[in-house]
Amino acid sequence: MERRWHFAIAAFLGAIGLSISAISIHSTVLSMFGLSIGTAGILTTLVLFWPMPTAIFAGTSAAVSIALVNSIGSLAGFAGPYLIGKVNDQVKRPDFSLYLIALTVAIGGILVLLFVPRRLPADGRLTYDFRHV
Numbered sequence: 001m002e003r004r005w006h007f008a009i010a011a012f013l014g015a016i017g018l019s020i021s022a023i024s025i026h027s028t029v030l031s032m033f034g035l036s037i038g039t040a041g042i043l044t045t046l047v048l049f050w051p052m053p054t055a056i057f058a059g060t061s062a063a064v065s066i067a068l069v070n071s072i073g074s075l076a077g078f079a080g081p082y083l084i085g086k087v088n089d090q091v092k093r094p095d096f097s098l099y100l101i102a103l104t105v106a107i108g109g110i111l112v113l114l115f116v117p118r119r120l121p122a123d124g125r126l127t128y129d130f131r132h133v
Helices: 003-023 028-049 051-056 060-091 094-115
Strands: none
Touching: 003 028, 003 051, 003 094, 028 051, 028 094, 051 060, 060 094
16 A cells, blocks of 8 residues: 555655645746646646545445546535635735645645555455444
């Protein structure tokens, strides 16, 4: 389960990149460098995250967990731009939105470190089953 640390490091790198871009908003070169690092970190987390539900859950629980991730992701895709627009209208600082996105990416890295198990059983799957909850 070393995916946990790879995910967290990529998430933190993405958050740092976005923060660099926000700090250097008046320097195009530094801002693009920060956005490039941030994008690389965030896109890396996607590849590392998707195998986690099926590694942790089995059977119908795996399907439910993937559906839940898709549902939350769809809601975030709908509400995220609205939230960023609202924040920009209220604060009148476009760099604040980058800090907000960086914070959510860093929180994602922390949550994976806290809640994804360090080790899996010998068969490679945990025994979580939503049918018994």
